[in-house]
Every structure is written in structure tokens, then in C-alpha cells.
Amino acid sequence: xxxxxxxxxxxxxxxxxxxxxxxxxxxxxxxxxxxxxxxxxxxxxxxxxxxxxxxxxxxxxxxxxxxxxxxxxxxxxxxxxxxxxxxxxxxxxxxxxxxxxxxxxxxxxxxxxxxxxxxxxxxxxxxxxxxxxxxxxxxxxxxxxxxxxxxxxxxxxxxxxxxxxxxxxxxxxxxx
Numbered sequence: 661x662x663x664x665x666x667x668x669x670x671x672x673x674x675x676x677x678x679x680x681x682x683x684x685x686x687x688x689x690x691x692x693x694x695x696x697x698x699x700x701x702x703x704x705x706x707x708x709x710x711x712x713x714x715x716x717x718x719x720x721x722x723x724x725x726x727x728x729x730x731x732x733x734x735x736x737x738x739x740x741x742x743x744x745x746x747x748x749x750x751x752x753x754x755x756x757x758x759x760x761x762x763x764x765x766x767x768x769x770x771x772x773x774x775x776x777x778x779x780x781x782x783x784x785x786x787x788x789x790x791x792x793x794x795x796x797x798x799x800x801x802x803x804x805x806x807x808x809x810x811x812x813x814x815x816x817x818x819x820x821x822x823x824x825x826x827x828x829x830x831x832x833x834x835x836x
Contacts, residue, residue, distance in 0.1 A: 670739050689748070696762075697712070718742075719742075734806045745760060753833070756790045757771040757790060780816060786809065797811045807824050808822045809821055
């Protein structure tokens, strides 16, 4: 079997997880779903099924978002962002930031700046991108080449090294 490169492995992990969600009907939410992502034949008016779709995020849009936020995403995370739009993606204990097709910027901005006050994380060089169980958040550590740290929301200055980069995080948690 041919070995996948980083991009291919990231896409394979995301696709495998999203397919599991669909196969087990976990892809439903009690909220409005963007038309492009709404599954056909909705039987329930309250809970709606959503489907992941190919990402429409471009390099230019990412560069614009990076300029706006003042943070340049690691290349492997850009690959992740440019692969699929989804409402929920949980792998092991990690719940990634929602990336709906028309509101992905808002969702990422909320994760980065509004999940917890800027002064706790972003202003200290920690950029949140996922929720870790009920512990807190996973963040890029801008002081350490964007290594992944876990921030414990109960202890303000608790940043624990987890993975050397986003690719290592994704490949390790997908083994669980």
C-alpha cells in the first residue's frame, strides 16, 4: 500500500471520521443548517441532518483571515481547513472548531477570540482551535513553533505540551 503524504493522511483521517458520523447518524443538530450542507429528505423539523462538503476555502481567503487575526496558520492546519466543511468533527477527546461553508470565518474567530477572553490565550501567544474533552482547549503555541498545547480552563496559566505539530496531533488521536 502506498504511503500517504501529510496532506493525504489528513484528508483520510477527516473523511474516515466524517463517514463514521454519517453512517451512525451522528451528523444532526437542533439548529439551522446552511442550505449547501443540509441533507435531503429531512424528517424532523427540530433536529436536522447535515452533510460535510468539499471545502471552498481558498489560499487567498486564508491569507486574508491570517492578516485580519495576526496569526499565520501552520501548513498542515491549512490543509485541514481546505479539505471539508462540517458542523461537528470529534476525534477521540478532541472536538474541532465547526467549519460551516458560509460562516467558517466567524466560527474560527469565535474559537480563537471568544471561547475564553483574549488575555488568557491569544494575547499570550496561544491560539485555540479545538476543545479537549471537558479539560479546556487545544492551542497552537506561537512561542514553540506552533506545537500543540492543552490549556486547562480551571488553571489560567496551565499549558501542557501535547504534540509537536497539528499533523502529529491528528495522526495520534485517530489511533485511539
